[in-house]
Amino acid sequence: MTQSKRTRLIAGNWKMNNDVPAAKELAEALVEQVPASDAVEVVICPPTIDLACTSHKIAGSAIKLGAQNVYWEAKGAYTGETSCDMLKSVDATYCIIGHSERRDYFHETDEDINKKAKALMAAGITPISCCGESLEVREAGKHVEFVVDQIKKDTEGLEITDPSKYVVAYEPIWAIGTGKTATAADAQEVCGAIRATLVEVFGQETADGIRILYGGSAKPENIAGFLAEEDVDGALVGGASLVAESFAAMVEKAAE
Numbered sequence: 034m035t036q037s038k039r040t041r042l043i044a045g046n047w048k049m050n051n052d053v054p055a056a057k058e059l060a061e062a063l064v065e066q067v068p069a070s071d072a073v074e075v076v077i078c079p080p081t082i083d084l085a086c087t088s089h090k091i092a093g094s095a096i097k098l099g100a101q102n103v104y105w106e107a108k109g110a111y112t113g114e115t116s117c118d119m120l121k122s123v124d125a126t127y128c129i130i131g132h133s134e135r136r137d138y139f140h141e142t143d144e145d146i147n148k149k150a151k152a153l154m155a156a157g158i159t160p161i162s163c164c165g166e167s168l169e170v171r172e173a174g175k176h177v178e179f180v181v182d183q184i185k186k187d188t189e190g191l192e193i194t195d196p197s198k199y200v201v202a203y204e205p206i207w208a209i210g211t212g213k214t215a216t217a218a219d220a221q222e223v224c225g226a227i228r229a230t231l232v233e234v235f236g237q238e239t240a241d242g243i244r245i246l247y248g249g250s251a252k253p254e255n256i257a258g259f260l261a262e263e264d265v266d267g268a269l270v271g272g273a274s275l276v277a278e279s280f281a282a283m284v285e286k287a288a289e
């Protein structure tokens with residue numbers, strides 16, 4: 034399958050930014066400015082506290098809602114956690130899992146990420162499953178094998194019936210929020226290896242339908258270069274997703 038058969042995906046990860054009034058304001062601006070196009074799917078992932086109000090603001094628009102985290106248990110004594118059903122109750126259809134910030138600061142493991150993916154898929158929510166190497170691993174020249182190992186662990190035992198409902202995001206940690214971007218060739222090297230691993234795990238047809246995003250200082254000025262690569266199907270955007278004009282400009286480029 035060629036890249037053009039996969040619908041591009043631009044996802045904004047607001048991280049821990051925007052209280053409720055700010056989230057409402059940004060969501061309103063995004064509804065006004067983000068172009069609707071069949072060529073690109075657009076998702077915004079606000080903090081949990083903002084999900085309900087953002088959902089309300091984007092209702093009826095082409096923008097979809099994603100969460101930044103989920104817990105795999107259905108309900109009960111798990112203080113501070115959010116279940117798949119809770120996400121569904123605010124019409125979230127995507128959820129980021131395994132972001133390097135959660136792996137590093139909250140000690141999430143590949144096993145946790147695998148459980149989250151299974152719970153989300155059983156609930157009909159599309160995971161955006163993140164992977165990526167540290168600077169140390171890259172400098173040791175072990176980035177491809179490191180990411181391939183993450184992919185194998187994170188996808189273990191997953192059953193994918195619709196490949197458009199499972200997304201991988203490759204985010205080299207050294208490029209996140211640093212202004213230091215990977216080159217398009219760096220991104221393709223790892224995204225190509227991710228696709229090859231997905232072929233091993235799920236078979237060619239399924240792997241060809243899975244979107245692989247690049248993340249790490251992606252912005253309007255550099256997104257086209259990443260999107261031109263064979264195995265890069267979109268972007269997971271941090272900082273630039275907090276400014277409506279920038280995020281809208283990135284969607285516009287992806288729709289070209």
Ligand SMILES: O=C[C@H](O)COP(=O)(O)O
Nearest residue numbers: 046209210249250271272
């Ligand atoms: O989830 C998004 C990424 O961590 C990228 O963040 P950034 O665009 O601010 O570098």
